[in-house]
Amino acid sequence: MMLALPSTLWALASWQSGPSPPLATPAPPGQTAFASQAGLPAFSLQLGQDTASVCNSSTPGTAGSIISDDGHGGNSSMFFWFFESKNDPASDPVILWMTGGPGATSVGYGNLMELGPCRIAPEGGYTVPNEFGWNANATILFVDQPVDVGYSRGEHIPRGLTESSAAMDRFLRQFMTAFPALASRDFYIAGESYGGSWVPALAATILESQADGNTLEVQGSSSGGASSLNPPPSQATINLKGVMIGNGLIRRSIQNLGFFETACSGPESLLDSAECRHWAPRAMWCEKNLAICESEGMKSPSCKEAEDKCSAIGQVITGEKHRNPYDIRLKCDDPEACYTEMQAIDEYLNQDAVKEALGVPLTERFQGISLNVFKQWEELGDLWRASDDYVNYLLESSIRVLIYVGDKDLYCNAAGMRQLVDHGLDWHGQPFIRFRELVPWYVEAKVAGRWKAYESLTYAEIADAGHLAPFDRPLESLTLINAWIQGRMPAM
Ligand SMILES: *[C@@H]1O[C@H](CO)[C@@H](O)[C@H](O)[C@H]1NC(C)=O
Ligand SMILES: *[C@@H]1O[C@H](CO)[C@@H](O)[C@H](O)[C@H]1NC(C)=O
Ligand SMILES: *[C@@H]1O[C@H](CO)[C@@H](O)[C@H](O)[C@H]1NC(C)=O
Numbered sequence: 001m002m003l004a005l006p007s008t009l010w011a012l013a014s015w016q017s018g019p020s021p022p023l024a025t026p027a028p029p030g031q032t033a034f035a036s037q038a039g040l041p042a043f044s045l046q047l048g049q050d051t052a053s054v055c056n057s058s059t060p061g062t063a064g065s066i067i068s069d070d071g072h073g074g075n076s077s078m079f080f081w082f083f084e085s086k087n088d089p090a091s092d093p094v095i096l097w098m099t100g101g102p103g104a105t106s107v108g109y110g111n112l113m114e115l116g117p118c119r120i121a122p123e124g125g126y127t128v129p130n131e132f133g134w135n136a137n138a139t140i141l142f143v144d145q146p147v148d149v150g151y152s153r154g155e156h157i158p159r160g161l162t163e164s165s166a167a168m169d170r171f172l173r174q175f176m177t178a179f180p181a182l183a184s185r186d187f188y189i190a191g192e193s194y195g196g197s198w199v200p201a202l203a204a205t206i207l208e209s210q211a212d213g214n215t216l217e218v219q220g221s222s223s224g225g226a227s228s229l230n231p232p233p234s235q236a237t238i239n240l241k242g243v244m245i246g247n248g249l250i251r252r253s254i255q256n257l258g259f260f261e262t263a264c265s266g267p268e269s270l271l272d273s274a275e276c277r278h279w280a281p282r283a284m285w286c287e288k289n290l291a292i293c294e295s296e297g298m299k300s301p302s303c304k305e306a307e308d309k310c311s312a313i314g315q316v317i318t319g320e321k322h323r324n325p326y327d328i329r330l331k332c333d334d335p336e337a338c339y340t341e342m343q344a345i346d347e348y349l350n351q352d353a354v355k356e357a358l359g360v361p362l363t364e365r366f367q368g369i370s371l372n373v374f375k376q377w378e379e380l381g382d383l384w385r386a387s388d389d390y391v392n393y394l395l396e397s398s399i400r401v402l403i404y405v406g407d408k409d410l411y412c413n414a415a416g417m418r419q420l421v422d423h424g425l426d427w428h429g430q431p432f433i434r435f436r437e438l439v440p441w442y443v444e445a446k447v448a449g450r451w452k453a454y455e456s457l458t459y460a461e462i463a464d465a466g467h468l469a470p471f472d473r474p475l476e477s478l479t480l481i482n483a484w485i486q487g488r489m490p491a492m
Helices: 006-016 106-115 160-178 195-211 257-264 273-289 292-296 301-320 340-349 352-358 371-380 388-396 414-424 430-434 474-485
Strands: 031-034 043-047 062-069 075-083 094-098 118-120 127-129 139-143 186-192 239-246 327-331 400-406 439-443 446-454 457-462
Touching: 031 160, 043 160, 062 160, 075 106, 075 160, 094 106, 094 195, 106 118, 106 139, 106 340, 106 474, 118 340, 139 160, 160 195, 160 371, 186 195, 195 239, 195 388, 239 474, 257 273, 257 301, 257 414, 273 301, 292 301, 340 352, 388 400, 400 414, 400 474, 414 430, 414 457, 430 446, 439 474, 446 474, 457 474
Parallel strands: 094 139, 094 186, 186 239, 239 400, 400 457
Antiparallel strands: 031 043, 043 062, 062 075, 075 139, 118 127, 439 446, 446 457
């Protein structure tokens, strides 16, 4: 199957069809060098040769690394894997997926557990096709970021969200230079959990970077090619249309209110009446006081105190009630090991044969979660820092925003997300979306959740799904995002 894969050939063709980029320095064997251009450092591309042996799918995709100066005196090697659309790869949009953490692998967990075209088999060791992969009607791109996550490496771990967003903006412009056929497509960024920060921060960074003139000069197939000094805008920019945030953390001071409601309302409520009466005053205290983290800073002692007090109810549900914080219907004793799939993915991607097929040096250990990244974020106070300013900026810039939530999650629960959408975002549509009613959306003949929208903001709940909604409800998640991309909601 080596090199005979349509996807690999397509990738090779797409970068070799235009005039060859001038080589900066001779690249090591197996790498293709790209010269520096308009604000973009020189880089080289190292492709894996046999994704089909790793991903059991009709679309095993193209995997590789972009090796570049990291802007901090060292080099970075960013690992990516993309899967072309099964529908119309020449014109369907591109979706970048960002798993949370911070510090969790998109290539591993997002791809092989949730929405890629193949998934780790329940018993581990091999993959099986995923009929509901998000590349049904879009090309999907997974990147292990920032460096130190997954197969990505570098001498400098970004210092927080601002630096990591700049690094991803650079990566994307290099990626589009290497794969110019993808550069003019509609572009969406999607993510989950801490993706509530990754996604809007990167989207805002791309908009600002392009406003500063950091556009692409891709070797397009249109007349003129590399010599055309002013490529048409559709080729010169990342064509950002929208973002999707699934079970995301955006503004903790507002979303935290949802813990009490999740624990104390409805048939699945987790605490009994006496327990709820005990926790009610604390819920009120948190409603008034957690915002201190926004006014006094994430590292202030008053913020630390508020964080401790306001995370206590969640700890009762995990520690004493032994619930899975990502899906309250399930029991789980260790919140870090509720899903055996994650360990199976770590083991799978650490096999020599897999690394070899993906073009990764055998000496690199695949890191499903980078504790270095997580600790860096914690130290800087970026772990829980609110990202609503970015979301507001996108909404006011007419970038479409889909906030979706699997309604059985505890950590980023639907009750808190409703608070956020109704009261926690400062944009001109907020007073309007607030009084819109949630109405059902459907997959085939069945209700699959509730939703509402105003202008560029859509809010959707996915029924009977947890934190990892595309894992729990693959058909419903795919149906939702496909419909939203087309500007509608799923109906019968
Ligand atoms: C970065 O990569 C370039 C090109 O491969 C190489 O010449 C240089 O020595 C590398 N720098 C570091 C700090 O590894
Ligand atoms: C989505 O893709 C499927 C095939 O993967 C195709 O049958 C369907 O028409 C596509 N839908 C749209 C709206 O493009
Ligand atoms: C691919 O997945 C199918 C199940 O759909 C399984 O039977 C088969 O063994 C898998 N192939 C490989 C090479 O893992």
